[in-house]
Amino acid sequence: MQAPSVGGVMLPRGNGETIRLSRGASLTDFAEKINANPASLVAVMMNLGEMVTATQSVSDETLQLLAEEMNYNVQIVSPEEEDRELLESFDIEFGEDQGSEEDLVVRPPVVTVMGHVDHGKTRLLDAIRKTNVVAGEAGGITQHIGAYQVTTEVNGEERAITFIDTPGHEAFTAMRARGAKSTDIAILVVAANDGVMPQTVEALNHAKAADVPIVVAVNKIDVEGADPTKVRGQLTEYGLVAEEYGGDTMFVDISAKQGLNIDSLLEAVILTADATLDLRANPKQAAQGIAIESRLDRGRGAVATVLVQRGTLRVGDTMVVGDAYGRVRAMLDDSGKNVTEAGPSMPVQVLGLTNVPGAGDNFIVVDEDRTARQIAEKRAARERNAAFAKRARRVSLEDLDKVLKAGEVQQLNLIIKGDASGSVEALESSLLQLDVGEEVDIRVLHRGVGAVTESDIDLAMGSDAIVIGFNVRAAGRAQQMAEREGVDVRYYSVIYQAIEEIEAALKGMLKPEYEEVELGTAEIREIFKSSKLGNIAGVVIRSGEVRRNAKARLIRDGKVVAENLTIDGLRRFKDDVTEIREGFEGGINLGNFNDIKVGDIIATYELREKPRV
Known part of the structure; x- marks a missing residue:
């Protein structure tokens, strides 16, 4: 119609x-x-x-x-x-095990370690893996996701467990939430001396949203002030009731630093998985899973850490990971050894992709390279359109002229490069959430994984952008080019510092705000005429002080009759002075303004810059 x-x-x-x-x-x-x-x-x-x-x-x-x-x-x-509709157009089913019931075999549980910052998540994984991860972390903060597989003996049987190590800083909330969705069981680490903290509750909510069972590791039982009973009581308020209190949540008291009760924790994970989950997958189908982390390696190109969720991934398979694709050239396990295949719940590093995928992108194995390229290109185009729509500034006809005027909306352009896609994503998300008012806009022109390159410097030159290197440096000629062209390249290894400095830079771009501060008022008692200076007001200072060159306005019968005046001349008797205080008399000359009357009030003020908070 x-x-x-x-x-x-x-x-x-x-x-x-x-x-x-x-x-x-x-x-x-x-x-x-x-x-x-x-x-x-x-x-x-x-x-x-x-x-x-x-x-x-x-x-x-x-x-x-x-x-x-x-x-x-x-x-x-x-x-x-x-994404599901896209894959269906290629006759690909994602997220479901294919084949019959007989094809399904038991797979290891995938575990995410969560909890408040500095409660010992990384040290716990360190104790489990017997490797030193903490030493390589800047400021003791886990900067990006890793995945590891360990084995433990339960009831005389060797059982494998896959761990996903999620960062603890609040800036990584999105990554941690995504990590929880690829997880079977969550270990909630709570320090026995601190108890439940804000990020503990946040991590707990992520686990509940993902509908995964929770095992609580009460850490630091060896430190002074430790009170595991208090932790059990606090978590009861959030619906986690310990088994000894009649609930169904397993609590294990541990000391990651001393290595106490680590085996008991792993056993609790296996027992929880066996009791509440049916963890089976078909290892015979084409592999599917999720990218846990990715980075750009100078010698090996794009390297993605993927978690196989179903099927078996083999060297030589053609895979699509997000908007990246390629043939698997090599696979490495969590200890760096070459492997030829990876079954369900096994994390491996994959080499051979065209570019660096994002953390959390799903992957599938397809039959032909051409199919992989088409899926990757359609995903890239879709994400690009979504990004354009998100970035577009909504402009109405009423304020179009304002936006077009240069300088009305100031903008800080950024180029972010990092060592891993998860870190870059988290840093970008944190920076875009900075709130310094409507006058300044922050825009990420480009983000990527790997060293700062000459093309990054070129882009920065053309757009007056600041380049941020997060755990990466400018490569060779790029550094010289940046110095020659005056491009600001800043390097960070801890996310707090980057956020604080960029926030300071944003506040520095804000136009100064001024507030009016009253200095003093003067009442005109008499008017003297001067052939050289015009009318001179004989005044008595009623309040404060009147200064030479101060701003002034003239008030008559309670109404402002003149604005933007200046105290051009100020005299006491025959002497020129810089100020006259309350209670004293003097003469005031308002420059070319002569429309003054006896009884008028001259109110003086100055504009002071307001500090940004």
């Missing part, structure tokens, strides 16, 4: 039908769904106060606004649903 819309533009009107659109869709995509001319939708958006082109990726809010105006409902397809 054709019906006039806003501004007389003719276009189809809906009857409340639901239209499914992907993130970052354009008005052309919308028009195709309703058999309309994209130009007419552009006109409708202009009438609604939005300047949008037909092919521009627009935000979800803009699509909702347009749909509401035209009596449609818009359903924005989630990234997971988009």
Whole structure:
């Protein structure tokens, strides 16, 4: 049915039908769904106060606004649903075990260690793996995710457990949440001397949201002030009731530093898995899983740590990981040894990808290189459109002229390079959340894994950007180029420092804010005429002090009759002075302004810059 819309533009009107659109869709995509001319939708958006082109990726809010105006409902397809539909178009089922019940075999549980910062998560993994991870961490903070597999003996049987080591800093919340979703069991580490802390509750909520069983490791039982009973009581408030109190959560008192009761903790994990979970997978199908971490290695190229969730990954397989793809050239286990295949729940490092995938991207094995490339390219295009829509600034007709004026919206451009995709993602997320008001915008022009390169410096030169190197440095000529061109390259190894310095830089870009501070008032008692200076006011200072060159306004009968005046001359008797205090008399000259009367009040003030908080 054709019906006039806003501004007389003719276009189809809906009857409340639901239209499914992907993130970052354009008005052309919308028009195709309703058999309309994209130009007419552009006109409708202009009438609604939005300047949008037909092919521009627009935000979800803009699509909702347009749909509401035209009596449609818009359903924005989630990234997971988009990906499932994409894979279905290639006849690929992701997330399900194929084959019969007989094909399923028991697989090791995948465990995430969670808890408050500095409660001993890394030291616990250190005690489990008998390797020193803490020594390599800047500031004692785990900077990116790793995955490790260990074995333990339970009831005379060797059992394997896979650990995902999630960072503890609050900036990595998104990564930790994603880690929980790929997890079978969560170990919640709580220090016996500190008890439940904010990030303990946060980690607990992530585990509950992922619907995974929890085993509580009460750490630091060997330190002064340790009270494991108190920890049990505190966690009862959050629904974790210890078995000894009649609940179903296993609590194990440990000391990661002393290596006490580590075996008991591993046994608790296995027992919890056996009691509450059916952990089986088909090792015979094409491998599927998730990327835990990825980085760019100078000698080996893109290296991704992947966790095989079902199937068996083999050297020579063609795989797609997020928007990266390639043939598996080599695989390394968590100890750095070459392996030829990896079964369910086994973490391995994979070499041979075209580029560095993101932490949390899923991976699949496909039959042909061409299929892998097509899936990767469609995923990349989808993410690019979504990013454009997210980054686009919504501009209404009312404030379009303001935005176009240079300097109205100041912007700090950043280029972020790091040693691992998870670290870069977490740093970018933290920086984009900095709140320093509407006057300054922060924009990440580029982010990537690996050393700062000459192309990064080129981009920084063209956009006046600051380059951030997180656990990486500028490579060779890039450093010389940065010094020669004056590009600011900053290096960090701890995320706190990067966030604090960028926040300071943002505040420095804000235009100064001034507040008016009253100095003093003077009442005009007499007026003297001067052929050289004009009218001179004979005054008595009523409050404060009056200074030469101070700003002033003239008040008559309680109303301001003149603004932006200046105390050009200030005299006491025959002497020129710089200030006159309360209770004293003097003469004031207001420059070229001569419209003064007896009884007028001269109020003086100065503008002081307000410090940013």
